[in-house]
Amino acid sequence: MSSAESNGLLRDLPRDTWMSHLPRALWDLPLCNLAIPGSHNTVTYCLDKNDRSPVDLTQPDVLQKLDKYMKPLIRPFVYKWAITQESTVKEQLDCGVRYCDLRIAHRPNDNTSDLYFYHGVYTTVTVEAVLKEIREWLDSHPREVVILSFSHFQGLGPELHNHLVETIKNVFATKLCPKTETVTLRNLWHLGYQVIVSYEHNIKNCHNELWSHIPYWWANKCKAEALIEEFERRRRQSSRPGGFFVTGINLTEDLKYICSHPTESLKDLVMSTYPVLLEWVEGLYPGSNPGSVNIIAGDFVTESQLVPTVIALNENLLNWT
Numbered sequence: 001m002s003s004a005e006s007n008g009l010l011r012d013l014p015r016d017t018w019m020s021h022l023p024r025a026l027w028d029l030p031l032c033n034l035a036i037p038g039s040h041n042t043v044t045y046c047l048d049k050n051d052r053s054p055v056d057l058t059q060p061d062v063l064q065k066l067d068k069y070m071k072p073l074i075r076p077f078v079y080k081w082a083i084t085q086e087s088t089v090k091e092q093l094d095c096g097v098r099y100c101d102l103r104i105a106h107r108p109n110d111n112t113s114d115l116y117f118y119h120g121v122y123t124t125v126t127v128e129a130v131l132k133e134i135r136e137w138l139d140s141h142p143r144e145v146v147i148l149s150f151s152h153f154q155g156l157g158p159e160l161h162n163h164l165v166e167t168i169k170n171v172f173a174t175k176l177c178p179k180t181e182t183v184t185l186r187n188l189w190h191l192g193y194q195v196i197v198s199y200e201h202n203i204k205n206c207h208n209e210l211w212s213h214i215p216y217w218w219a220n221k222c223k224a225e226a227l228i229e230e231f232e233r234r235r236r237q238s239s240r241p242g243g244f245f246v247t248g249i250n251l252t253e254d255l256k257y258i259c260s261h262p263t264e265s266l267k268d269l270v271m272s273t274y275p276v277l278l279e280w281v282e283g284l285y286p287g288s289n290p291g292s293v294n295i296i297a298g299d300f301v302t303e304s305q306l307v308p309t310v311i312a313l314n315e316n317l318l319n320w321t
Helices: 060-070 071-082 089-095 127-141 158-175 186-192 202-208 222-238 255-260 268-281 306-312
Strands: 038-041 098-104 116-119 121-126 146-154 195-199 216-218 247-249 295-298
Touching: 071 116, 071 121, 071 268, 089 127, 089 222, 098 127, 098 295, 116 127, 121 127, 127 146, 127 158, 146 158, 158 195, 202 295, 222 268, 268 295, 268 306, 295 306
Parallel strands: 038 098, 038 295, 098 146, 146 195, 216 247, 247 295
Antiparallel strands: 098 116, 116 121
């Protein structure tokens, strides 16, 4: 397929199998040079709303105290601003997401080895259940590749880290790509690897299946224009990290913003700013050059045009081949 023939077509690839439908000219490029859509805080669609979960321990002391004594008043605000995705992992994968931001915790005062996800509060679904859901999806999509980033570990000691690593190995088995492997679509398809696991802990050094933590560029802004300005400054002043890296176009609300918008939610904020953000994303380029991008992650990805917009960026690579 020539660049002229492909122009405009990548945006319209089937979302659930877009990698397997990429033009042959992209099969031998490193995955870290492709444009890959991702989801920020992937597993927040199942936060515990039955008030059984405490506020997670990373939250400010004042919020933890308010939640303890004024739970009926505080919790609705927590949920409105903590949920970043409303779709399940399977739905996100079907939509084209290929990078998942997985933040892991062991709930306080839990005597089991069960691990959960968290953002504001903890999830009702366990890590193992979600990993098995991803494995089942991969079994039915044998030429798709996912990047799973495990980070922000809360309440995990050595035993629980070992437990999590063994769970990852048991669930994905021969689908796990070793960190020594050449990561192109053609090579991964040939070897049957479908999962790249990055792990933000030193235990990764003891396991060939665990890649180093993937850098996540985060602007910490609550306005689209400020986020874009921050990322443009970084692109001018810093070379892109080597290997995989994430540009997180997720907006960040602070307490002042939440209090001044009492009737709104994170979703209201995010969806209102997507038109501006996606217009900026359309002008980005994947590749290995200093200002290029790789993974682009956002919130409420299945309800926006982020995924097809990011996939379409790969047309720029076709023009160079």
